[in-house]
Amino acid sequence: MSSSKAAPQIVAIIVLAILAFALGLYVARSSNEAPPDIEGLLWPAPPQLSAFSLTDIHGKPFTENALVGKWTLLFFGFTHCPDVCPTTMKTLHIVAERLRENPSFQATGQVLFVTVDPARDTPAVVRDYVHYFDPNFLGATGNDEELKSLARQIGIVYVQVKTADPKIYSVDHTASIFLLTPKLQLVSVLSPPFEVSNLIERIQTIIDFIEG
Structure with missing residues (x-):
C-alpha cells in the first residue's frame, strides 16, 4: 500500500x-x-463527621464511635418543643419501623435525637422523651460547647428565645433530618415538611445506591 x-x-x-x-x-x-431518581438527594461531596463527645441517656460518654458501622437518622430538637419536635419524632418512629423491614437497615440502622436545650434536657429527661416515641431510639445531650461543636459539623443552627421569665423560654432550631452513612459521611439533608412514604422512599433509595 x-x-x-x-x-x-x-x-x-x-x-x-x-x-x-x-x-x-x-x-x-x-x-x-447517581441515577436520575437520586439526583438532588445526595450531597455532591459529603462532609466527613469528625470526633465529638456528648453524653448518652444513661449518663455515659457518647462519641462518634456509636455511629460507626450504622446508618443514622439524626435529628436535633428539645423536649419542651410544642410542635415540630414531637411531630418529627412520631414520623421518625413510623419511618424506622418501615425501614426495619429491610434486613440491611434492621441490622445497621438507628435514630439519634440530640437535644439543643442542655439546661433542661438531662440524660434522664432525654431518655424518657425518646423512649416515649420508640424504645430503640438513641438520645444524647451535653454542655453548650459540646453541642455547638457537633452542630457546626452538621450545619445546624439553634438559638434560645427568651421571655420576661428566664425560666420560660423556647429554642428555635433547624428542623431537618440528617442521614449519616456507616462511614460517618453526611450524605443527605431531609427537610420538612415530611411525608412518610416519600421520606422512606428517599432514604431507602440513598441506602440502596450507596450500598449497591
Whole structure:
C-alpha cells in the first residue's frame, strides 16, 4: 500500500481510537454518577463527621464511635418543643419501623435525637422523651460547647428565645433530618415538611445506591 493511500486510513484509525477512548471515559464516569431518581438527594461531596463527645441517656460518654458501622437518622430538637419536635419524632418512629423491614437497615440502622436545650434536657429527661416515641431510639445531650461543636459539623443552627421569665423560654432550631452513612459521611439533608412514604422512599433509595 502506498503512503498516499495509507495516510487517510491511518488518520481514520486514530480518530476511531480517540472516539473509543472518549466513549470509555464517558461510560466509566457515568457508571459512577447517581441515577436520575437520586439526583438532588445526595450531597455532591459529603462532609466527613469528625470526633465529638456528648453524653448518652444513661449518663455515659457518647462519641462518634456509636455511629460507626450504622446508618443514622439524626435529628436535633428539645423536649419542651410544642410542635415540630414531637411531630418529627412520631414520623421518625413510623419511618424506622418501615425501614426495619429491610434486613440491611434492621441490622445497621438507628435514630439519634440530640437535644439543643442542655439546661433542661438531662440524660434522664432525654431518655424518657425518646423512649416515649420508640424504645430503640438513641438520645444524647451535653454542655453548650459540646453541642455547638457537633452542630457546626452538621450545619445546624439553634438559638434560645427568651421571655420576661428566664425560666420560660423556647429554642428555635433547624428542623431537618440528617442521614449519616456507616462511614460517618453526611450524605443527605431531609427537610420538612415530611411525608412518610416519600421520606422512606428517599432514604431507602440513598441506602440502596450507596450500598449497591
